[in-house]
Amino acid sequence: MVVCHCHAVSDREIRAQVANGALDAEQLAERCGVGDRCGGCASVVEAILVEEKVNLHGSLATAAA
Ligand code: FES
Structure with a gap:
Protein backbone atom coordinates (compact mmCIF):
# COMPACT_ATOMS: atom_id res chain seq x y z
CA MET A 1 0.00 0.00 0.00
CA VAL A 2 1.37 3.41 -0.93
CA VAL A 3 1.58 5.57 2.19
CA CYS A 4 3.42 8.62 0.90
CA HIS A 5 1.96 9.69 -2.43
CA CYS A 6 4.43 12.54 -2.87
CA HIS A 7 7.34 10.07 -3.01
CA ALA A 8 5.46 6.85 -3.89
CA VAL A 9 6.73 5.12 -0.74
CA SER A 10 4.91 2.02 0.48
CA ASP A 11 4.35 0.74 4.00
CA ARG A 12 6.65 -2.12 3.06
CA GLU A 13 9.49 0.31 2.33
CA ILE A 14 8.90 2.14 5.61
CA ARG A 15 8.95 -1.15 7.54
CA ALA A 16 12.18 -2.15 5.78
CA GLN A 17 13.78 1.17 6.72
CA VAL A 18 12.78 0.72 10.37
CA ALA A 19 14.20 -2.81 10.32
CA ASN A 20 17.39 -1.31 8.92
CA GLY A 21 17.71 1.15 11.78
CA ALA A 22 15.52 4.19 11.10
CA LEU A 23 14.47 5.31 14.58
CA ASP A 24 12.08 8.20 13.90
CA ALA A 25 10.15 10.12 11.25
CA GLU A 26 13.12 12.40 10.60
CA GLN A 27 15.38 9.47 9.76
CA LEU A 28 12.69 7.97 7.55
CA ALA A 29 12.42 11.28 5.70
CA GLU A 30 16.19 11.33 5.17
CA ARG A 31 16.21 7.77 3.85
CA CYS A 32 13.17 7.71 1.57
CA GLY A 33 11.55 11.14 1.66
CA VAL A 50 5.53 2.64 16.29
CA GLU A 51 3.92 -0.60 15.11
CA GLU A 52 7.13 -1.81 13.50
CA LYS A 53 9.25 -0.90 16.51
CA VAL A 54 6.87 -2.89 18.72
CA ASN A 55 7.14 -5.81 16.29
CA LEU A 56 10.93 -5.61 16.34
CA HIS A 57 11.50 -4.87 20.01
CA GLY A 58 8.46 -6.40 21.66
CA SER A 59 7.02 -3.60 23.79
CA LEU A 60 5.52 -0.15 23.47
CA ALA A 61 7.89 1.25 26.12
CA THR A 62 10.92 0.14 24.12
CA ALA A 63 9.33 1.31 20.86
CA ALA A 64 8.78 4.81 22.25
CA ALA A 65 12.45 5.18 23.18
S1 FES B 1 2.13 12.26 1.11
FE1 FES B 1 3.10 14.19 0.86
S2 FES B 1 4.93 14.02 2.02
FE2 FES B 1 4.03 12.04 2.12
Whole structure:
Protein backbone atom coordinates (compact mmCIF):
# COMPACT_ATOMS: atom_id res chain seq x y z
CA MET A 1 0.00 0.00 0.00
CA VAL A 2 1.37 3.41 -0.93
CA VAL A 3 1.58 5.57 2.19
CA CYS A 4 3.42 8.62 0.90
CA HIS A 5 1.96 9.69 -2.43
CA CYS A 6 4.43 12.54 -2.87
CA HIS A 7 7.34 10.07 -3.01
CA ALA A 8 5.46 6.85 -3.89
CA VAL A 9 6.73 5.12 -0.74
CA SER A 10 4.91 2.02 0.48
CA ASP A 11 4.35 0.74 4.00
CA ARG A 12 6.65 -2.12 3.06
CA GLU A 13 9.49 0.31 2.33
CA ILE A 14 8.90 2.14 5.61
CA ARG A 15 8.95 -1.15 7.54
CA ALA A 16 12.18 -2.15 5.78
CA GLN A 17 13.78 1.17 6.72
CA VAL A 18 12.78 0.72 10.37
CA ALA A 19 14.20 -2.81 10.32
CA ASN A 20 17.39 -1.31 8.92
CA GLY A 21 17.71 1.15 11.78
CA ALA A 22 15.52 4.19 11.10
CA LEU A 23 14.47 5.31 14.58
CA ASP A 24 12.08 8.20 13.90
CA ALA A 25 10.15 10.12 11.25
CA GLU A 26 13.12 12.40 10.60
CA GLN A 27 15.38 9.47 9.76
CA LEU A 28 12.69 7.97 7.55
CA ALA A 29 12.42 11.28 5.70
CA GLU A 30 16.19 11.33 5.17
CA ARG A 31 16.21 7.77 3.85
CA CYS A 32 13.17 7.71 1.57
CA GLY A 33 11.55 11.14 1.66
CA VAL A 34 8.34 10.22 3.47
CA GLY A 35 6.69 13.19 5.11
CA ASP A 36 9.09 15.84 3.82
CA ARG A 37 6.79 17.43 1.24
CA CYS A 38 3.07 17.95 1.99
CA GLY A 39 3.13 16.11 5.33
CA GLY A 40 -0.17 14.39 4.58
CA CYS A 41 1.28 10.98 5.33
CA ALA A 42 2.87 11.95 8.66
CA SER A 43 0.28 10.36 10.97
CA VAL A 44 0.29 7.08 9.04
CA VAL A 45 4.10 7.06 8.91
CA GLU A 46 4.22 7.58 12.67
CA ALA A 47 1.72 4.77 13.28
CA ILE A 48 3.72 2.36 11.10
CA LEU A 49 6.93 3.42 12.83
CA VAL A 50 5.53 2.64 16.29
CA GLU A 51 3.92 -0.60 15.11
CA GLU A 52 7.13 -1.81 13.50
CA LYS A 53 9.25 -0.90 16.51
CA VAL A 54 6.87 -2.89 18.72
CA ASN A 55 7.14 -5.81 16.29
CA LEU A 56 10.93 -5.61 16.34
CA HIS A 57 11.50 -4.87 20.01
CA GLY A 58 8.46 -6.40 21.66
CA SER A 59 7.02 -3.60 23.79
CA LEU A 60 5.52 -0.15 23.47
CA ALA A 61 7.89 1.25 26.12
CA THR A 62 10.92 0.14 24.12
CA ALA A 63 9.33 1.31 20.86
CA ALA A 64 8.78 4.81 22.25
CA ALA A 65 12.45 5.18 23.18
S1 FES B 1 2.13 12.26 1.11
FE1 FES B 1 4.03 12.04 2.12
S2 FES B 1 4.93 14.02 2.02
FE2 FES B 1 3.10 14.19 0.86
